Amino acid sequence: xxxxxxxxxxxxxxxxxxxxxxxxxxxxxxxxxxxxxxxxxxxxxxxxxxxxxxxxxxxxxxxxxxxxxxxxxxxxxxxxxxxxxxxxxxxxxxxxxxxxxxxxxxxxxxxxxxxxxxxxxxxxxxxxxxxxxxxxxxxxxxxxxxxxxxxxxxxxxxxxxxxxxxxxxxxxxxxxxxxxxxxxxxxxxxxxxxxxxxxxxxxxxxxxxxxxxxxxxxxxxxxxxxxxxxxxxxxxxxxxxxxxxxxxxxxxxxxxxxxxxxxxxxxxxxxxxxxxxxxxxxxxxxxxxxxxxxxxxxxxxxxxxxxxxxxxxxxxxxxxxxxxxxxxxxxxxxxxxxxxxxxxxxxxxxxxxxxxxxxxxxxxxxxxxxxxxxxxxxxxxxxxxxxxxxxxxxxxxxxxxxxxxxxxxxxxxxxxxxxxxxxxxxxxxxxxxxxxxxxxxxxxxxxxxxxxxxxxxxxxxxxxxxxxxxxxxxxxxxxxxxxxxxxxxxxxxxxxx
Amino acid sequence: xxxxxxxxxxxxxxxxxxxxxxxxxxxxxxxxxxxxxxxxxxxxxxxxxxxxxxxxxxxxxxxxxxxxxxxxxxxxxxxxxxxxxxxxxxxxxxxxxxx
Numbered sequence: 001x002x003x004x005x006x007x008x009x010x011x012x013x014x015x016x017x018x019x020x021x022x023x024x025x026x027x028x029x030x031x032x033x034x035x036x037x038x039x040x041x042x043x044x045x046x047x048x049x050x051x052x053x054x055x056x057x058x059x060x061x062x063x064x065x066x067x068x069x070x071x072x073x074x075x076x077x078x079x080x081x082x083x084x085x086x087x088x089x090x091x092x093x094x095x096x097x098x099x100x101x102x103x104x105x106x107x108x109x110x111x112x113x114x115x116x117x118x119x120x121x122x123x124x125x126x127x128x129x130x131x132x133x134x135x136x137x138x139x140x141x142x143x144x145x146x147x148x149x150x151x152x153x154x155x156x157x158x159x160x161x162x163x164x165x166x167x168x169x170x171x172x173x174x175x176x177x178x179x180x181x182x183x184x185x186x187x188x189x190x191x192x193x194x195x196x197x198x199x200x201x202x203x204x205x206x207x208x209x210x211x212x213x214x215x216x217x218x219x220x221x222x223x224x225x226x227x228x229x230x231x232x233x234x235x236x237x238x239x240x241x242x243x244x245x246x247x248x249x250x251x252x253x254x255x256x257x258x259x260x261x262x263x264x265x266x267x268x269x270x271x272x273x274x275x276x277x278x279x280x281x282x283x284x285x286x287x288x289x290x291x292x293x294x295x296x297x298x299x300x301x302x303x304x305x306x307x308x309x310x311x312x313x314x315x316x317x318x319x320x321x322x323x324x325x326x327x328x329x330x331x332x333x334x335x336x337x338x339x340x341x342x343x344x345x346x347x348x349x350x351x352x353x354x355x356x357x358x359x360x361x362x363x364x365x366x367x368x369x370x371x372x373x374x375x376x377x378x379x380x381x382x383x384x385x386x387x388x389x390x391x392x393x394x395x396x397x398x399x400x401x402x403x404x405x406x407x408x409x410x411x412x413x414x415x416x417x418x419x420x421x422x423x424x425x426x427x428x429x430x431x432x433x434x435x436x437x438x439x440x441x442x443x444x445x446x447x448x449x450x451x452x453x454x455x456x457x458x459x460x461x462x463x464x465x466x467x468x469x470x471x472x473x474x475x476x477x478x479x480x481x482x483x484x485x486x487x488x489x490x491x492x493x494x495x496x497x
Numbered sequence: 498x499x500x501x502x503x504x505x506x507x508x509x510x511x512x513x514x515x516x517x518x519x520x521x522x523x524x525x526x527x528x529x530x531x532x533x534x535x536x537x538x539x540x541x542x543x544x545x546x547x548x549x550x551x552x553x554x555x556x557x558x559x560x561x562x563x564x565x566x567x568x569x570x571x572x573x574x575x576x577x578x579x580x581x582x583x584x585x586x587x588x589x590x591x592x593x594x595x596x
Contacts, residue, residue: 029563036566045584046571054574065560087551094514096588143585159585162574291512296551304557 003279006257008182008250011222015260017184017253018230019177020219021128021245023195025170025205026138026212027070032166033137034061034104034300039168041211045161053166055100061299063088067168068111069313070204071135072305074170075112076314077198078130083111085304088135088297096160097139105171107294110134111303117198119190120322121183128191129175140165170204176230184253189246192216196242197321200349209240210382216245218273220252222260231256232266236280239273248273251280328352332361345373346383350390357394367393371414387418395424408481409433435482439491442475442483446492449474460496468492501529 011017032039035052051059075082089107115130141164146156172195180187196214200207207214221233234256239248252271259266270283319327325348329339332355342348347368354364368383372393376386396413399405405413405428416427428434436442449471450457459467468489475488503526510517517525571584580587 031561031563031565036561036564037568038565044571046574046586048568049574050566050568054569056577062559062561064563066563068560085557092512096586142588145582155590157590158588159582160588161585291508293512298551301552301554301556301559 003255004258004262005251005254006261008254011253011257012182014225015222015231015253015257016178016181016225016227017249018221018223018233019174019180019184019188019249020233021174021177021188021191022217022219022235023172023192024215024217025074025172025199025207026214027067027168027170028203028205028213029064029066029070029168031064033064033067033135033168034166035059037163037166043163046163048163049165053099054162055098061104063300063303064168067135068303068305070168070202071111071133071170072310072313073202073317074172074199074204075115075133076310077202077317077320078112078115078117078133078172080112080115080130080133082305082310083109083113083303084307085109085302086111087302088300089294090297091136091292091294093292095139096158097142097165099140099160099162099165103136103139104297104300105136105294106134111305117191117194118322119187119194121186121190124183126177126180126183126187126190128177128187131173131175133170133172136169136171138164138167138169178230185246185249188218188249189242192245193242194322201318201321201324203318209242212240215240218245218248218252220249220256221266222253222256231260232268234266234269234271234280236271236273237283240275244273244275247278248280251278255280332365334361334365338365341369345369347373350384350393353390354393354397357391359394359397363397363400364390364393367397367410367414371411375414375418388414392417392424399424399428403437403484403487404428404434406435406481406484409435433482435484436479437484439487441479442488442491443495445475445478445483446471446488446495448478450492450495457496460492465493501526501533 029039031037032053035050037048037050037053040048052061072082086106086109088104089109090102091105091107092102094101110132112133113131115133117128117130119126119128140160140162143159143161144155144157145159174191177184177187177191192214196207196209199205199214205213209215216239218236218239219233220236221231223229223231234252236248236252239245256266267282271280272283273280325339325343328334328348329336332351334342342351342365345368347365350368351361351364354368355361372386372388373383376383379386396405396410396417399413400407400410409428412431412433413424413427416422416431417424421427421430452474453470456467456470460471471492472485472488475483476485503522506526506529507517507522510522575581575584575586578586
């Protein structure tokens with residue numbers, strides 16, 4: 001099904017976009033939200049379940065204190081108020097991924113509320129107001145069997161694994177974000193990106209969008225330019241990469257404008273995002289199906305975090321990642337352009353860890369961005385998952401600094417590290433990569449090169465030091481790149497001066 | 498004076514996946530009204546100084562340490578399931594009301 005779309009610039013001529021983002025963060029607690037079942041990813045189906053998370057009669061949930069702690073820390077990092085007293089609530093719906101027939105969530109008493117995050121887009125700051133962050137639990141995982149596409153429509157039946165059911169989630173909801181105009185897609189992306197960085201810095205989640213430990217729902221509406229009246233919104237579910245957040249906003253803006261421009265109304269509905277084609281399609285209509293009949297959870301007592309506890313947790317907050325970015329850029333002496341690339345590649349924590357191992361910032365930047373980013377892109381993985389650790393990068397650079405290897409040989413050491421051939425030293429020994437440290441073979445290679453190119457030798461003798469490059473090149477070739485170019489230059493100039 | 502309409506009862510039955518025919522709705526809607534009216538009489542007793550109670554015992558902050566407890570085996574977990582396949586619960590085709 002293809003939709004009529006209006007070009008993005010034309011949308012902005014007639015409409016103001018309003019965004020709303022709901023981000024679910026799966027916490028990295030060892031156990032589930034209301035029972036002691038482990039949360040480890042990848043276990044055999046239905047092996048991390050118990051009467052509580054299966055919703056068996058008589059099972060009694062008990063709140064995971066660590067999850068409450070993580071919720072409060074997230075709220076504090078988002079400049080939220082922390083409720084003095086709040087309750088869990090049952091959100092009632094029938095769907096097989098939730099075996100209890102309700103999700104234990106929070107309704108009108110979220111643990112965190114009224115916060116904000118300042119989001120940077122192209123050097124401009126947008127304040128995104130946070131309405132609430134509340135605690136809830138994840139659902140099970142359904143596999144749809146039959147039908148052509150493995151999707152829910154046309155499936156004959158579904159198989160459910162409840163290992164994920166009950167894993168703690170924090171849902172963070174923004175207030176409507178208005179006034180971003182043409183930057184709305186970028187603001188949405190930057191918000192989710194900065195939120196992910198914050199969650200990572202807090203250490204409360206793996207924060208892997210591609211693995212679903214952070215999931216974004218994108219609400220969007222358009223209002224006639226200057227009217228200030230919010231339009232009917234659509235909610236695009238499960239947008240699972242930063243790039244897709246931006247694309248989904250852009251797509252929905254163009255689609256809404258086309259619908260409104262044709263004199264029709266936007267249907268308030270859930271939309272499904274299709275990563276492959278970059279479009280959204282109609283999902284469930286939000287009518288009376290969204291009648292969840294919330295009521296306070298009778299099996300869980302209220303949560304009343306003492307102000308002392310909240311202040312203790314406030315003291316554990318890490319440096320704000322955005323402030324830290326500014327500080328590190330100054331410390332490392334990176335240009336704005338360098339910093340932009342470092343940030344976009346997610347390389348800053350890796351560079352920080354490499355620098356902590358004693359590597360100069362520019363060297364750390366060079367390896368992560370010039371060498372390892374290319375390999376990560378080739379492998380289709382995040383830079384952090386490329387398979388080389390900051391400690392290994394620092395070890396390689398230390399060997400370069402010690403003139404055991406040069407940059408060119410270091411690339412081959414990275415080949416070896418990625419192939420699992422052992423430590424950098426072992427790879428250098430096994431592959432015979434060490435630079436020729438003895439002057440003898442270098443002088444022999446220089447003599448040979450000078451003899452082969454007597455005209456160049458004359459130029460150097462005549463004071464043209466730049467001509468030495470040709471001889472250095474010949475020596476590097478003769479030593480299969482294993483010579484220290486600087487030392488070769490010194491030897492040539494000594495010889496001919 | 499609470500009043501629950503026949504349409505509201507039909508809607509609630511639908512949400513609760515209870516299949517009621519017209520005769521059952523005609524029969525049950527007035528009965529529910531009587532029950533609601535009886536319960537509503539409590540409102541007359543509770544003054545503004547009596548807050549609604551969701552939990553009878555004044556406890557807060559009952560937390561569990563984040564330490565794993567034993568789980569069921571997959572066999573135990575699936576033992577009550579009407580149908581299973583590949584160590585998963587098998588459920589009928591899900592239509593229309595995707596969450």
